[in-house]
Amino acid sequence: MDSGSQDRNLPASERKLQKARDDGQVNRSQDLSHLAVLGVGSLTLLVLAPVLFDHLRVDMVRQFSFDAATMKEATTMLTRLGDAVTVGVVGSTVFAIVVMATAILAAVASGGWVQSLKPLMPDLSRLNPLSGLANMFSKQKMITTAKMVLLTCILFAVAALFLTDGMQTVLTLVMQPSNSAIAQITRWITGGIGLMLLVLLLAAMVDVPLQSYLHKDQMKMSHQEVKEEGKEADGNPQMKSRMRQRQREMxxxxxxxxxxxxxxxxxxxxxxxxxxxxxxxxxxxxxxxxxxxxxxxxxxxxxxxxxxxxxxxxxxxxxxxxxxxxxxxxxxxxxxxxxxxxxxxxxxxxxxxxxxxxxxxxxxxxxxxxxxxxxxxxxxxxxx
Incomplete structure (x- = not known):
C-alpha cells in the first residue's frame, strides 16, 4: 500500500462502520457507565438500607434473646442465623441485579447493542510489546489519559473541599445521641455522594460526544482504502455475470x-x-x-x-x-x-x-x- 494510504482524512463509509460494529468496535463512554452504576447503586442502597437495617435490628434482638426453650433446642441458633443470611443474600442479589442491568443499559445507550463475540476471542497480537507501546502513545490514548487525569484532579479537589467543610460537623457528632448522629452522618454521606455524581454527570456530558468523535476519527479512511472498498463493492464483473446466470437458471x-x-x-x-x-x-x-x-x-x-x-x-x-x-x-x-x-x-x-x-x-x-x-x-x- 502506498504512503498516501496512511493519510486517513476521509470519513468512514457505512460499510466500514458496519464492519467495525460487527467486530465489536463501537464508541463506549466509561464515564457514562460509571455515572449510571454509581448513581443507580447509591439510590438502590438508599432504598434497601432502611429495610435491611430494620431486618438486621430484628435479627440482632433475636440472636441475643435466650430463654429456656431456646436452650433446649440446639438448632434454634442455626435457624436464626439462616434467617439473617437469607435476608443478606436476598438484599445483595437484588443490589447486584440492579447494578448489572444498569451497567448493560448504560453501555447500550452510548454505543448501541452489538452481537459479536470477536472481542472475547484470544488475539496473540495484543501480546506484542511493540504494538502495545505504539497504542500507549496513540491520539485516542493520549486524550483519554488527559481526561482521566483532569477528572481525578477535579474529584480530589471536590472531595477535599467537602471534607474540610464538613469535618467539624462530623467531629461534634460524638456529643449527640446515637439516633441523631446516625441520621446526620447519613445526610452528610448522601450529600457527598450526590456531589460526586454531579461531577461524574458533567464528565459524562463531555465524554459521550468525545468518544463518538474519537471513534469516527479512528475509523477515517485513506483515498486508497476508499478505492479498494469501491472495487470490493462492485465485485469482479465475471463473477457477477456468473452469479446472474446462476440466478436466471435457478x-x-x-x-x-x-x-x-x-x-x-x-x-x-x-x-x-x-x-x-x-x-x-x-x-x-x-x-x-x-x-x-x-x-x-x-x-x-x-x-x-x-x-x-x-x-x-x-x-x-x-x-x-x-x-x-x-x-x-x-x-x-x-x-x-x-x-x-x-x-x-x-x-x-x-x-x-x-x-x-x-x-x-x-x-x-x-x-x-x-x-x-x-x-x-x-x-x-x-x-x-
Whole structure:
C-alpha cells in the first residue's frame, strides 16, 4: 500500500462502520457507565438500607434473646442465623441485579447493542510489546489519559473541599445521641455522594460526544482504502455475470412448477420452450410463466403434455419470447399480435375438444418482427 494510504482524512463509509460494529468496535463512554452504576447503586442502597437495617435490628434482638426453650433446642441458633443470611443474600442479589442491568443499559445507550463475540476471542497480537507501546502513545490514548487525569484532579479537589467543610460537623457528632448522629452522618454521606455524581454527570456530558468523535476519527479512511472498498463493492464483473446466470437458471428451474397453469407452450422445436398464460380478468397482456433451453425445454414440453396443455411448434416466436420476455411479466407489445393468433387457435382447439365447435386446421405461423429474433441479430452482427 502506498504512503498516501496512511493519510486517513476521509470519513468512514457505512460499510466500514458496519464492519467495525460487527467486530465489536463501537464508541463506549466509561464515564457514562460509571455515572449510571454509581448513581443507580447509591439510590438502590438508599432504598434497601432502611429495610435491611430494620431486618438486621430484628435479627440482632433475636440472636441475643435466650430463654429456656431456646436452650433446649440446639438448632434454634442455626435457624436464626439462616434467617439473617437469607435476608443478606436476598438484599445483595437484588443490589447486584440492579447494578448489572444498569451497567448493560448504560453501555447500550452510548454505543448501541452489538452481537459479536470477536472481542472475547484470544488475539496473540495484543501480546506484542511493540504494538502495545505504539497504542500507549496513540491520539485516542493520549486524550483519554488527559481526561482521566483532569477528572481525578477535579474529584480530589471536590472531595477535599467537602471534607474540610464538613469535618467539624462530623467531629461534634460524638456529643449527640446515637439516633441523631446516625441520621446526620447519613445526610452528610448522601450529600457527598450526590456531589460526586454531579461531577461524574458533567464528565459524562463531555465524554459521550468525545468518544463518538474519537471513534469516527479512528475509523477515517485513506483515498486508497476508499478505492479498494469501491472495487470490493462492485465485485469482479465475471463473477457477477456468473452469479446472474446462476440466478436466471435457478429462477427458470423454479418456474417449471408453473407450467400446469399455462394456456399453451411454444417451442423451437427442441432448443427453446416458453409457456404462456393469459387471464383477461387479472392480466393486461399474456405473460411468460416458464421458459427454458435444451434439457429444461424438454422438461417443460413433457410436463405440458402430461397436463394436456397444447405444445405448438413456432421457432421464431419461441426464440423471440425466450430472448425478450421476462418471467411473470407482460410480453413485449411487439409480440401481442403473434401471441394473440396462437391463443385464438388454442381457444378454438379447446372448444372443439369439448364438442362446442369444429376442429381447427393447422396451427398458425405467427409473424414475428425480425428485430426480436436472436438469429436475425446474430446474422446482422456477423455481416457487420
Amino acid at each position: 429462477s427458470q428451474g423454479a418456474s417449471i412448477n408453473a407450467v400446469p397453469k399455462a394456456d399453451f407452450v411454444v417451442m423451437n422445436p427442441t432448443h427453446f420452450a416458453v409457456a404462456i398464460r393469459y387471464d383477461e380478468k387479472t392480466m393486461r397482456a399474456p405473460q411468460v410463466i416458464s421458459k427454458g433451453a435444451d434439457l429444461l425445454a424438454m422438461r417443460i414440453r413433457d410436463l405440458a403434455k402430461s397436463h394436456s396443455i397444447p405444445v405448438l411448434q413456432s421457432p421464431m416466436l419461441a426464440r423471440a419470447l425466450y430472448a425478450n420476455a421476462e418471467l411473470d411479466q407482460d410480453i413485449p407489445s411487439a409480440l401481442y399480435t403473434a401471441v394473440a393468433q396462437v391463443l385464438a387457435y388454442v381457444y378454438r382447439l379447446r372448444a372443439a375438444l369439448k364438442g362446442l365447435g369444429p376442429m381447427p386446421g393447422e396451427p398458425p405461423q405467427p409473424v414475428v418482427p425480425v428485430e426480436l429474433d436472436p438469429h436475425h441479430k446474430l446474422a446482422k452482427a456477423a455481416r457487420a
